Amino acid sequence: MQAQSILTEKDTLPAINIKRLEKRFGNNYAVAGVDMDVPPGAFLVLLGPSGCGKTTILRMLAGLEEPTSGEIHFGDQQIASGTSGIIVSPGDRDAGMVFQSYALWPHKTVQENVEWPLKIKQWSPDERRERVKEVLELLSIGDLAARYPGEISGGQQQRVAIARTIAPKPKVLLFDEPLSNLDAKLRAEMRTELLRIHRLTGATSVYVTHDQVEAMTMASHVAVMNHGKVEQFGPPRTLYESPATRFVATFVGTPPANLVHAQIEDDRYLYKQIDLGPARPSSTDTPCWLMYRAEALKLCQTADERRIAVTFAEGTPVAGRFIITVWDERQRISVVMDHLPEAQLGDQLYLEFPEHPTMVYED
Numbered sequence: 001m002q003a004q005s006i007l008t009e010k011d012t013l014p015a016i017n018i019k020r021l022e023k024r025f026g027n028n029y030a031v032a033g034v035d036m037d038v039p040p041g042a043f044l045v046l047l048g049p050s051g052c053g054k055t056t057i058l059r060m061l062a063g064l065e066e067p068t069s070g071e072i073h074f075g076d077q078q079i080a081s082g083t084s085g086i087i088v089s090p091g092d093r094d095a096g097m098v099f100q101s102y103a104l105w106p107h108k109t110v111q112e113n114v115e116w117p118l119k120i121k122q123w124s125p126d127e128r129r130e131r132v133k134e135v136l137e138l139l140s141i142g143d144l145a146a147r148y149p150g151e152i153s154g155g156q157q158q159r160v161a162i163a164r165t166i167a168p169k170p171k172v173l174l175f176d177e178p179l180s181n182l183d184a185k186l187r188a189e190m191r192t193e194l195l196r197i198h199r200l201t202g203a204t205s206v207y208v209t210h211d212q213v214e215a216m217t218m219a220s221h222v223a224v225m226n227h228g229k230v231e232q233f234g235p236p237r238t239l240y241e242s243p244a245t246r247f248v249a250t251f252v253g254t255p256p257a258n259l260v261h262a263q264i265e266d267d268r269y270l271y272k273q274i275d276l277g278p279a280r281p282s283s284t285d286t287p288c289w290l291m292y293r294a295e296a297l298k299l300c301q302t303a304d305e306r307r308i309a310v311t312f313a314e315g316t317p318v319a320g321r322f323i324i325t326v327w328d329e330r331q332r333i334s335v336v337m338d339h340l341p342e343a344q345l346g347d348q349l350y351l352e353f354p355e356h357p358t359m360v361y362e363d
């Protein structure tokens with residue numbers, strides 16, 4: 001109670017508030033009505049397939065694109081409104097953006113590249129020198145200060161781009177697939193590095209990716225997008241454990257969740273004559289989709305009245321376990337097991353379902 005009363009209204013405001021945001025290009029909606037409250041200090045990941053509108057949202061946050069309708073606030077400041085036409089220019093938003101292609105100035109040294117935004121903001125030479133030294137050290141590239149972008153590696157260039165963006169201490173950091181040009185090992189390293197920087201700067205970050213592993217490992221919050229809309233917004237764990245839609249279930253998780261199209265008979269779910277548990281009372285009698293994570297299914301060598309026959313298609317080792325893929329007619333199903341099954345590719349195996357599905361989707 002006491003703690004609440006000493007908070008001012010400003011402290012409790014979301015760092016970023018997005019209301020009914022839309023962006024239309026010609027007749028197409030790139031962003032088709034998005035609402036979101038991002039708490040201060042959050043690491044929000046926008047996750048979704050190519051063309052779903054992630055970059056367009058980020059560009060509207062940065063001020064590089066104007067909304068067709070809807071509003072964006074940073075704290076108590078309205079920075080864009082499609083309705084009233086208010087648009088705060090990118091330089092006045094206290095936001096920094098890191099792109100997939102780093103676009104460093106080729107004729108400026110690392111030092112000069114990072115110093116550039118501070119010059120624009122008219123920091124004094126002493127302040128600039130100190131801050132550049134600080135951020136180069138933060139990104140472990142202090143020894144590259146005198147080099148030109150052409151004289152350092154791709155991974156180092158990306159570090160310089162990040163250093164340049166965080167140098168003026170923006171309140172909001174925007175990242176558009178910043179690691180996709182790096183090889184797998186560097187990507188993993190930079191993920192950890194970015195999270196460390198995020199903790200140290202305290203900036204609210206919005207990070208775009210279509211790599212769901214990146215999303216699940218980095219995010220405090222994830223917004224899963226599809227066709228210009230947010231299908232679900234929440235902590236990664238909630239998305240994994242209770243995906244709100246069929247799309248989220250099949251997009252999030254490695255391997256993605258399995259869906260089985262079941263009939264309803266006598267208030268029970270039925271798939272290939274197997275009873276898959278009591279149907280939800282609210283259900284109509286139209287078939288629906290039952291969701292099972294790969295860990296919830298069991299693969300057996302022998303037939304049983306609770307098992308369906310499937311064909312062994314693939315076994316992939318992952319962190320000491322195996323992801324087994326089987327065909328249920330023309331549908332792929334994934335199962336996680338401790339051992340490879342004793343079978344050849346193409347052999348028949350038997351799949352056993354748990355008593356209840358994890359989630360049920362009616363459409």
Ligand SMILES: Nc1ncnc2c1ncn2[C@@H]1O[C@H](COP(=O)(O)OP(=O)(O)OP(=O)(O)O)[C@@H](O)[C@H]1O
Nearest residue numbers: 025029030048049050051052053054055056057210
């Ligand atoms: N300037 C533009 N003019 C016309 N259409 C555009 C423009 N920018 C984006 N679009 C369209 O808007 C939709 C969303 O694009 P956006 O770049 O936001 O997708 P994305 O989610 O970032 O995709 P990716 O993962 O491929 O980068 C796409 O259909 C795209 O073709």
Ligand SMILES: [Mg+2]
Nearest residue numbers: 054055056176
């Ligand atoms: Mg994009």
